Amino acid sequence: MSQPQPTVLILEDNPGDFFLVKEFLKRTSLPAYEIHHTERVADAIKLLQEQEFHLILMDLFLPDSEGIQTFMKIYPLAKQAPVIVLTGLVDEEVTLGTLQQGAQDYLIKGEYDEKLLEKTIRYSVERKHNQELIMRSEEVSRKKLEALVQERTRELEEAIKKEKLLVDLKNQFVAIASHEFRTPLSTIRFAAEYLHDYLEKIDEAEIRSKLKKIEKQVTHMTALLEDVIMAGRTDLKKILVVKSKIELRNLVDKIIEDVQNSTRNTHQIELNYNVNSKEIDTDEKLFRNIFINLLTNAIKYSPGKESVLLNIKEETGLLIITVTDQGIGISEEDQVKLFEAFQRGTNAASIAGTGLGLSIVKKAVELLKGSIRLQSGLNEGTTVEVRLPVATTENKPA
Amino acid sequence: MTTRILLIEDTEDLGENIRDVLRMEGFNVVWARNGKIGLDTYHEITPDLIVTDIIMPLMNGLEVVREVRAFEKQTGVSPIPIIILSAKATPEDHAEGLAAGANIYLKKPCSIDNLMNAVRSLIAN
Numbered sequence: 001m002s003q004p005q006p007t008v009l010i011l012e013d014n015p016g017d018f019f020l021v022k023e024f025l026k027r028t029s030l031p032a033y034e035i036h037h038t039e040r041v042a043d044a045i046k047l048l049q050e051q052e053f054h055l056i057l058m059d060l061f062l063p064d065s066e067g068i069q070t071f072m073k074i075y076p077l078a079k080q081a082p083v084i085v086l087t088g089l090v091d092e093e094v095t096l097g098t099l100q101q102g103a104q105d106y107l108i109k110g111e112y113d114e115k116l117l118e119k120t121i122r123y124s125v126e127r128k129h130n131q132e133l134i135m136r137s138e139e140v141s142r143k144k145l146e147a148l149v150q151e152r153t154r155e156l157e158e159a160i161k162k163e164k165l166l167v168d169l170k171n172q173f174v175a176i177a178s179h180e181f182r183t184p185l186s187t188i189r190f191a192a193e194y195l196h197d198y199l200e201k202i203d204e205a206e207i208r209s210k211l212k213k214i215e216k217q218v219t220h221m222t223a224l225l226e227d228v229i230m231a232g233r234t235d236l237k238k239i240l241v242v243k244s245k246i247e248l249r250n251l252v253d254k255i256i257e258d259v260q261n262s263t264r265n266t267h268q269i270e271l272n273y274n275v276n277s278k279e280i281d282t283d284e285k286l287f288r289n290i291f292i293n294l295l296t297n298a299i300k301y302s303p304g305k306e307s308v309l310l311n312i313k314e315e316t317g318l319l320i321i322t323v324t325d326q327g328i329g330i331s332e333e334d335q336v337k338l339f340e341a342f343q344r345g346t347n348a349a350s351i352a353g354t355g356l357g358l359s360i361v362k363k364a365v366e367l368l369k370g371s372i373r374l375q376s377g378l379n380e381g382t383t384v385e386v387r388l389p390v391a392t393t394e395n396k397p398a
Numbered sequence: 399m400t401t402r403i404l405l406i407e408d409t410e411d412l413g414e415n416i417r418d419v420l421r422m423e424g425f426n427v428v429w430a431r432n433g434k435i436g437l438d439t440y441h442e443i444t445p446d447l448i449v450t451d452i453i454m455p456l457m458n459g460l461e462v463v464r465e466v467r468a469f470e471k472q473t474g475v476s477p478i479p480i481i482i483l484s485a486k487a488t489p490e491d492h493a494e495g496l497a498a499g500a501n502i503y504l505k506k507p508c509s510i511d512n513l514m515n516a517v518r519s520l521i522a523n
Contacts, residue, residue, distance in 0.1 A: 179453070182485035183409055186507035190415035193510045198422050213411045264410060303432075303455035350458040352409075352485075 302327025406436030433457030
């Protein structure tokens with residue numbers, strides 16, 4: 001690729017000096033410069049505004065400007081062109097001033113020849129080029145630094161957002177704990193005070209019955225705490241999934257019995273079971289958690305109804321579990337946040353609950369590499385579908 | 399004549415405990431396990447006092463209190479004392495309970511003494 005012819009701007013009002021520099025320039029082995037010549041700074045400024053030059057050679061004492069001022073008018077317009085000052089012997093102080101301000105070099109009139117001119121130009125061009133490179137790399141470094149600062153700022157913002165989420169979670173927990181812990185605490189307090197206040201009046205059977213209630217409520221509150229801890233865990237990778245072979249039908253029957261007992265048999269759980277595999281490979285605790293939460297929810301949120309449906313079928317390596325109720329349903333707005341901890345349907349205020357159940361189900365389903373979907377309409381009931389792999393790959397903790 | 403108390407509470411073990419305490423203190427207790435049954439029972443037995451929970455399915459305690467007060471106003475029968483015993487524990491909850499028409503608002507967990515003081519202060523009037 002051929003380079004365009006380089007251009008030089010020469011500011012020189014003395015015809016003799018201009019002639020000399022032009023002649024010397026011709027005799028160098030530098031590429032042939034296209035020479036532009038002016039005698040006045042005003043003309044030079046005009047030229048510099050019109051085009052870029054590759055080199056500027058300038059006298060400092062011109063008809064319309066003198067000394068360092070001349071240089072200061074030209075230099076800001078020179079852009080990438082190195083500026084070499086042509087000076088008389090007497091102007092040393094001024095000349096050194098121009099070097100401090102950015103001139104690449106100077107030549108003393110009458111004391112230079114084509115060789116010195118060539119060397120000076122070569123060095124000046126080279127130095128200017130290097131300066132440009134340094135400036136550009138500084139620009140790059142600055143941009144890198146800016147990007148780094150932006151990245152760091154974003155990280156901080158995210159950390160703050162996470163922190164705020166935790167604070168929200170904490171506040172919600174305090175509010176929910178107030179509700180959900182007060183009822184079992186109430187049962188425990190009445191039972192304990194009953195034993196204390198009326199001990200002489202009651203028989204052993206009644207004492208045992210009250211003690212049993214206290215134990216049961218302690219278990220209930222402990223389970224509630226476990227739920228809160230599970231819901232508060234954000235790093236699922238650290239939760240150990242312990243798989244074993246489970247006889248599916250037995251487990252399902254047992255869970256149904258447990259749920260019906262704990263909900264005082266208000267609803268019939270109708271089971272539709274269509275699974276070929278006798279055993280499945282899963283984490284029993286997580287698996288139970290999913291079923292118990294979904295079935296209890298279905299019953300809790302369909303007060304006055306008689307039954308809920310539990311459908312379990314097997315399809316190409318997948319266990320498809322659907323739980324359907326005819327309850328109060330969940331509005332579309334509420335569905336958006338329903339899988340988040342402490343979120344409850346706005347129509348659920350008169351039904352006790354923590355808002356933790358579905359968030360825990362979702363986590364359990366994710367740990368078992370499954371998926372969950374929910375379909376619901378206000379006062380039309382809710383269907384939750386969970387798909388779990390029958391034989392999953394090992395999930396090792398990170 | 400034994401004072402008859404209508405207890406409305408949906409939590410099984412707690413309801414049983416409150417019923418046992420009230421019986422031990424010499425009251426006749428009828429226990430309804432949700433707000434809807436509670437309101438029906440109120441009309442059936444005309445109790446001397448009501449102790450009700452708030453958070454219950456089908457009909458909550460506040461609705462029961464409002465229904466009872468509305469019925470009393472409509473028919474001109476003299477208002478009966480009502481105690482709310484609830485896990486809703488904020489000052490706003492308290493104010494809402496009294497605004498609905500309850501005479502005393504107790505928050506869970508309350509002591510037997512708290513409950514009996516409330517019952518006796520209302521029966522004495």
